[in-house]
Amino acid sequence: MDQPEDVVRIAQRLASSRRFYVDTEFESRRGGATTCCLFQVSDGDTAFIFDTIRLPTLKPLAPALAAEGAEWVLHAGGNDVPLILDALDVSSPPLLFDTQVAWALLGPEAQVGLAYLEYRLLGVRAGKEHQTADYMRRPLPEAQILYAVEDVEHLPVMRQKLGDLLQAEGKNELIWEVSEERCRSRGQSQKTLPITMADFRNAWQLDAGGLAALEFLVNWYNELSEGQRRRVPKPPILLHIARQQPKSGRELASMKGIYYRFAEERGDWLTGRIAKAANEAREDPTRNAEPPPYTTFESIRADAWLKMARAVVAEMVNIAPELAFPGPLMTELAAVVAESGSKAAAVDVLTGWRRQWLSQALREYCDLAVPGPAA
Numbered sequence: 001m002d003q004p005e006d007v008v009r010i011a012q013r014l015a016s017s018r019r020f021y022v023d024t025e026f027e028s029r030r031g032g033a034t035t036c037c038l039f040q041v042s043d044g045d046t047a048f049i050f051d052t053i054r055l056p057t058l059k060p061l062a063p064a065l066a067a068e069g070a071e072w073v074l075h076a077g078g079n080d081v082p083l084i085l086d087a088l089d090v091s092s093p094p095l096l097f098d099t100q101v102a103w104a105l106l107g108p109e110a111q112v113g114l115a116y117l118e119y120r121l122l123g124v125r126a127g128k129e130h131q132t133a134d135y136m137r138r139p140l141p142e143a144q145i146l147y148a149v150e151d152v153e154h155l156p157v158m159r160q161k162l163g164d165l166l167q168a169e170g171k172n173e174l175i176w177e178v179s180e181e182r183c184r185s186r187g188q189s190q191k192t193l194p195i196t197m198a199d200f201r202n203a204w205q206l207d208a209g210g211l212a213a214l215e216f217l218v219n220w221y222n223e224l225s226e227g228q229r230r231r232v233p234k235p236p237i238l239l240h241i242a243r244q245q246p247k248s249g250r251e252l253a254s255m256k257g258i259y260y261r262f263a264e265e266r267g268d269w270l271t272g273r274i275a276k277a278a279n280e281a282r283e284d285p286t287r288n289a290e291p292p293p294y295t296t297f298e299s300i301r302a303d304a305w306l307k308m309a310r311a312v313v314a315e316m317v318n319i320a321p322e323l324a325f326p327g328p329l330m331t332e333l334a335a336v337v338a339e340s341g342s343k344a345a346a347v348d349v350l351t352g353w354r355r356q357w358l359s360q361a362l363r364e365y366c367d368l369a370v371p372g373p374a375a
Contacts, residue, residue, distance in 0.1 A: 002051035021155035037135035096179035110322035212281030214242035
C-alpha cells in the first residue's frame with residue numbers, strides 16, 4: 001500500500017487489536033544512514049505491507065499500534081523498533097515480544113535467525129533468497145513483496161509456542177523486559193566505565209611530571225558526561241598528551257587525534273592545568289611507576305573462572321550466556337572481581353532482571369571450590 005488513504009483505512013481496522021506482528025525491510029548505507037523501505041504489520045489474521053518510501057507518513061497507525069497495553073511481536077527487533085517508532089512518530093514502543101530473545105531465554109542459543117527458529121518451532125523450511133535484495137527500487141518485484149509477507153506470516157504461531165514455553169519456566173513476563181532492553185541497547189551506546197591509570201600499560205615510561213599530567217587527564221575525563229566525552233580526545237590519546245605536554249591550545253591542536261574545535265575552545269585551559277600538575281609533581285624526584293606485567297597466572301585463573309561462571313550460571317537458569325552476561329557486563333564483572341579480590345563481589349554488580357534471575361545461581365557457583373579469585 002502506498003496511498004495515504006490506505007493507511008487511514010487499515011488504521012481503523014487495526015484499532016480493535018492489541019497484538020501486532022511487525023517487521024521492516026530497510027537499506028543501510030555507508031556512513032550509518034538507514035532507510036526504512038517497507039513496514040509489515042499483521043493482526044494475526046491479515047498482513048499489510050506499507051511502502052514507507054512512497055508514503056509521507058504512517059502516523060495514522062500510531063493510535064492503534066502504540067496504544068497502552070499493545071504488544072509488538074517481532075524477530076531480532078533491534079534495527080526494526082527505531083525505524084517503526086520514527087515512522088509512527090512516537091517516542092517509545094509498547095510491550096515488545098522478540099522471538100529471538102524468547103528463544104535465548106529458553107536455552108543456550110542467543111542470536112538465531114528467523115528461518116532457523118521457524119524450522120525449530122514449526123518444522124518450516126523457509127527460503128531467504130531475497131534477504132539481501134534491493135528494497136529501495138520501485139516497482140518492487142512480486143517475489144520480494146511475498147518474502148516480506150512471509151516474515152510476519154509465522155509470527156502468531158511462534159508467539160503462541162514460545163509463550164507457552166516461557167510460561168512453563170515462569171518467564172512469561174520476563175520476555176517483555178528483556179526484549180525492551182535488547183532492542184534499546186542496539187540503538188544506544190553502552191555506558192562507558194571510568195578509565196584508570198591501569199588502562200595505560202606504558203604509563204610507567206613517563207617521568208614524574210608526565211605521570212601527574214596523566215592522572216589529571218584521567219580524573220578530568222571521568223568527570224565528563226557521556227555526551228561531553230564524544231567531543232574530547234579519546235582515552236588512548238591522553239597518554240600521548242601527558243607525554244608531550246603541549247604548552248598551548250595551538251600546540252594541542254597539532255597533535256593527531258585532537259578535535260580542532262575542542263583545542264580552540266578548551267585547549268589553553270587544559271594545557272594550563274596539565275602544566276600545573278606536572279610542575280608540582282616534579283618537586284618529588286622519587287615519584288615513578290613500575291611497568292605492570294603483561295599477565296599473571298592469577299589473572300589467567302580469574303578470567304577462566306569468570307568465563308566458566310558465565311557458562312554454568314546461564315545453564316542453571318536456562319538462559320543463553322550472551323543474553324545473561326553480555327560483553328559490557330563481563331568487562332564490569334572482571335574489573336570488580338580484580339579490584340576487590342573477591343569473586344563474590346560479582347553478585348553485587350547484577351541489576352534489574354539479572355539480579356532476580358542470576359544472583360542466586362551465581363552465589364551458588366561462587367561457593368563451589370573452583371580455582372579463581374579469593375572467596
